[in-house]
Amino acid sequence: MDQLPNLGREHEMLSIMGLNSIEDLFSNIPExxxxxxxxxxxxPQSEEEIWRDAQHLLGSNIDLDSRPSFLSAxxxxxxxxxxxxxxxxxxxxxxxxxxxxxxxxQGMLQAMWEFQTMISELVNLPISNVSMYDxxxxxxxxxxxxxxxxxxxxxxxxxIYVSELVPPHRMSVIENYVQGSGINVQLLKHDGNGHxxxxxxxxxxxxxxxxxxxxxxxxxxxxxxxELKGKIGVNTALIVGVDAVSLGLVSPPGNWGADIVVGEGQxxxxxxxxxxxxxxxxxxxxKYIRQMPGRIVGQTQDTNKKKAFTLxxxxxxxxxxxxxxxxxxxxxxxxxxxxxxxxxSLLGPDGITLLAKRVAASTEAxxxxxxxxxxxxxxxxxxxNFREFVIKVPGDSEKAVSFMDSEGVIAGLPLGLWWTSxxxxxxxxxxxxxxxSDISSLVSVVKKWIEEVVK
Amino acid sequence: MSDIFSFNGAQNAGWAQPEPILPDSEVLAxxxxxxxRASPPAWPRASEPELVRxxxxxxxxxxxxxxxxxxxxxxxxKHNPRVNERIVNLPGIDRMHPLxxxxxxxxxxxxxxxxxxxxxxxxxxxxxxxQPVAGAQGEFTAMRCIQEFHRERGDGHRNKVIVPDxxxxxxxxxxxxxxYEIIEIPSGEDGRIDLDALQSVVGDDTAAMMITNPSTLGVxxxxxxxxxxxxxSAGGQMYYDGANFNAIIxxxxxGLMGFDAVHYNLHKTxxxxxxxxxxxxxxxxxxxxxxxYLPSPLASRREITEHDGEGVGDGYxxxxxxxxxxxxxxxxxxxNAGAVVRCWAFYxxxxxxxxxxxxxxxxxxxxLRFKIMNPDKEVLSKVHAMPSDGAPTDFVMHEFTLxxxxxxxxxxVTGKDIAKxxxxxxxxxxxxxxxMIVPECLMIEPTETESKExxxxxxxxFLNVLTEDPEIIKGAPYTTDVSRVDEVWAARNLILRHPxxxxxxx
Ligand SMILES: Cc1ncc(COP(=O)(O)O)c(C=O)c1O
Numbered sequence: 001m002d003q004l005p006n007l008g009r010e011h012e013m014l015s016i017m018g019l020n021s022i023e024d025l026f027s028n029i030p031e032x033x034x035x036x037x038x039x040x041x042x043x044p045q046s047e048e049e050i051w052r053d054a055q056h057l058l059g060s061n062i063d064l065d066s067r068p069s070f071l072s073a074x075x076x077x078x079x080x081x082x083x084x085x086x087x088x089x090x091x092x093x094x095x096x097x098x099x100x101x102x103x104x105x106q107g108m109l110q111a112m113w114e115f116q117t118m119i120s121e122l123v124n125l126p127i128s129n130v131s132m133y134d135x136x137x138x139x140x141x142x143x144x145x146x147x148x149x150x151x152x153x154x155x156x157x158x159x160i161y162v163s164e165l166v167p168p169h170r171m172s173v174i175e176n177y178v179q180g181s182g183i184n185v186q187l188l189k190h191d192g193n194g195h196x197x198x199x200x201x202x203x204x205x206x207x208x209x210x211x212x213x214x215x216x217x218x219x220x221x222x223x224x225x226x227e228l229k230g231k232i233g234v235n236t237a238l239i240v241g242v243d244a245v246s247l248g249l250v251s252p253p254g255n256w257g258a259d260i261v262v263g264e265g266q267x268x269x270x271x272x273x274x275x276x277x278x279x280x281x282x283x284x285x286x287k288y289i290r291q292m293p294g295r296i297v298g299q300t301q302d303t304n305k306k307k308a309f310t311l312x313x314x315x316x317x318x319x320x321x322x323x324x325x326x327x328x329x330x331x332x333x334x335x336x337x338x339x340x341x342x343x344x345s346l347l348g349p350d351g352i353t354l355l356a357k358r359v360a361a362s363t364e365a366x367x368x369x370x371x372x373x374x375x376x377x378x379x380x381x382x383x384x385n386f387r388e389f390v391i392k393v394p395g396d397s398e399k400a401v402s403f404m405d406s407e408g409v410i411a412g413l414p415l416g417l418w419w420t421s422x423x424x425x426x427x428x429x430x431x432x433x434x435x436x437s438d439i440s441s442l443v444s445v446v447k448k449w450i451e452e453v454v455k
Numbered sequence: 456m457s458d459i460f461s462f463n464g465a466q467n468a469g470w471a472q473p474e475p476i477l478p479d480s481e482v483l484a485x486x487x488x489x490x491x492r493a494s495p496p497a498w499p500r501a502s503e504p505e506l507v508r509x510x511x512x513x514x515x516x517x518x519x520x521x522x523x524x525x526x527x528x529x530x531x532x533k534h535n536p537r538v539n540e541r542i543v544n545l546p547g548i549d550r551m552h553p554l555x556x557x558x559x560x561x562x563x564x565x566x567x568x569x570x571x572x573x574x575x576x577x578x579x580x581x582x583x584x585x586q587p588v589a590g591a592q593g594e595f596t597a598m599r600c601i602q603e604f605h606r607e608r609g610d611g612h613r614n615k616v617i618v619p620d621x622x623x624x625x626x627x628x629x630x631x632x633x634x635y636e637i638i639e640i641p642s643g644e645d646g647r648i649d650l651d652a653l654q655s656v657v658g659d660d661t662a663a664m665m666i667t668n669p670s671t672l673g674v675x676x677x678x679x680x681x682x683x684x685x686x687x688s689a690g691g692q693m694y695y696d697g698a699n700f701n702a703i704i705x706x707x708x709x710g711l712m713g714f715d716a717v718h719y720n721l722h723k724t725x726x727x728x729x730x731x732x733x734x735x736x737x738x739x740x741x742x743x744x745x746x747x748y749l750p751s752p753l754a755s756r757r758e759i760t761e762h763d764g765e766g767v768g769d770g771y772x773x774x775x776x777x778x779x780x781x782x783x784x785x786x787x788x789x790x791n792a793g794a795v796v797r798c799w800a801f802y803x804x805x806x807x808x809x810x811x812x813x814x815x816x817x818x819x820x821x822x823l824r825f826k827i828m829n830p831d832k833e834v835l836s837k838v839h840a841m842p843s844d845g846a847p848t849d850f851v852m853h854e855f856t857l858x859x860x861x862x863x864x865x866x867x868v869t870g871k872d873i874a875k876x877x878x879x880x881x882x883x884x885x886x887x888x889x890x891m892i893v894p895e896c897l898m899i900e901p902t903e904t905e906s907k908e909x910x911x912x913x914x915x916x917f918l919n920v921l922t923e924d925p926e927i928i929k930g931a932p933y934t935t936d937v938s939r940v941d942e943v944w945a946a947r948n949l950i951l952r953h954p955x956x957x958x959x960x961x
Binding site for chain 2: 005010012027030038039044051053055059069072093095098101105120124126128144249289296300320322335347349353413435
């Protein structure tokens, strides 16, 4: 209640208007739809009380930093530089909105144009928007964008191909987004090494789009994907979902024929935050520019020919094109993308390389330590992994993870939650902050579990 | 001009990190050599001191609520309480993973549950999901639920969604993404819903109607219950665009008006900061018959037992449940949880007094409209042409629309010119040219967090603009970082990224 500057001055204002009561202002609401009882909610609180309750409630959660943790599944237990939070919460950034008035929004517009440039550099494609809601909606809208571009000439009309290893939550988002256009979603198979069956992928030639992930949901870096564009041809969009951090080490999809690159921006800029707000990356070639979703900033000039920035290509968007818009997205995740830009600019080219090496090193070290345990197997022993890999343990992996949890280690994701066929598997996630001591803790609880099952 | 790509420090002189836990030779051996990146992305090579200055410089070239009055209609740009930012820095939200087991997330689940319940109460709905991350995604999610509802009843042939011509662009765009055909009905002469027009388009093919109330003109639709009846009797569902929820909390609710589903723009009504355009949070609420289709999962609770863990001390154990016929996921996790937590903190500030918030939003809007429309004689004599109401009404709700058409006709000054000139007075311009049915429209929403003095000053400044030399107005703005920007040039040249420092290539 302390947020109302005119509290207690209502009558002063009403009398200027010649009114007696605030209720007069609501007189256009017909009786039949008037609410008569007060809201059955608790009394207002002060800032101090809210902070106390927040500390209590959020303090009762167990956070990832409080113990060794190997839960990733596409999110990163990152370290966000202090500068990011301090500058992104400057009121001029924090409390602005979509920069419709370019003349008083040059700061955010330029920051987003720089962001577009950093994403473009990262994935090596010329165009980036200023963010989607998350990696999944980015993937889904990349697919609908590709359909709009390719369906006319497609031999396999209204058809797209998606890797069968796309995790179920992302698959579900994709299905919700494409079902309205009557799209036929086909799955692409993988071989026994967890690699895409690249020869079989030719079946997608002539369809509208192919969506694959690099690394895939098992954390596997799949060399074969670099030949995929050749198999599916120029008239089928190659859409690649990336682990953005991996691109510090791994060849960007723009180098091997990707038409659209999507991914989760979260590792740059913000903590895992229980899954949101995070932001989706969306980058593409010129061919898709008029069909892509989301806001885009362009350079321009003012009436004095001075360099300036403005939102551009708006005729794709819902506020102009309405039901023919390329997407319904309006509010997006710009503030989080701004935090991402700050983080990326602090890292610089050397920092992103080092960051990727740190994640790769942790992944490899954890993998080596775990396979040295008798009874633990890798699901795919011959793969190169980034951030994640899959182990098989004796017994049911959900029980195993829950046992290790009671021993104080968050051991990863029991893969049976995603695919019932994988109920003995655990998806182990590592990051730049995984330490040797975290790995020792994991090894010892895995050993303990095995003793538990064996006995 | 500060150009981030002009920073060019020496290699490895930037922000430091710990070394990898394996030596370089081992790390590089992990990745097949054909897959190794040849050269890193050409990001700036900047130090922290340089970047802090760069971003501070940028921030000073940006206008937010903290800078000044932000009467951006339909966007509810209210003050963002700062304790909310402090709260989301707690590790119990910042350092949480959405797939952690239930016993590790009791606190956040209890906040989710409280928010679901609070929003259901305020809107007269039965069940709320917090998963959609913006208003538009809420619209899409609700339309998907409605679509499944019809399909299950053997009504899958219902393929049309009705929207008024005053609807926000996301409404038709969201319905269209579900595969619906859009029927736009014209508003009546008075800007209100035309029941005859509605009656003439409903039928066996009607899936739903999407509408906001108060309408985008800022006036309450008195015939809303009748509209609901018409749509329902044709077998359609009623969808409430809750972007204007700030006007009605505690006074009426979409349930009473006959709606089946609603989205909330938490980033507007409940003050999640969305600098530059987001993040938002767009939960939806639905009536019982739609609740089994909601996205998964929902927060739920039961009485705590001794087998459960500690809980949060309120006697309940919280868990996730999945609705019986769920449409699955629209966001990959549980929505914008950080936004939900901020909005929880915002809501707690009002509790059962949320009604006061709406009262003050409506009071401020009416007061500002009164001040603008009733200038003293001296001012009136100097004004080239007065604005006219976007829709005739005695009172408005939390916002109002003004048509500047007389200014245009009389002195050739457009709504856009006036919006740009207002920037010179140190305020953000109102929403321009929306809704599209009002010619030369300015849409003004002061929100409840502005003082009487700010409103008085804005009214004076606004009227003053209308007295100025038309040529001055048309050339505005003058005091901003750049003068009027050329949008056509941007679209024609499409320079969408920095050319880079050294070369054009990567
Ligand atoms: C009336 C109305 N409906 C829907 C929306 C869409 O909400 P969002 O931007 O959160 O997607 C907005 C806001 O932009 C709006 O003003």
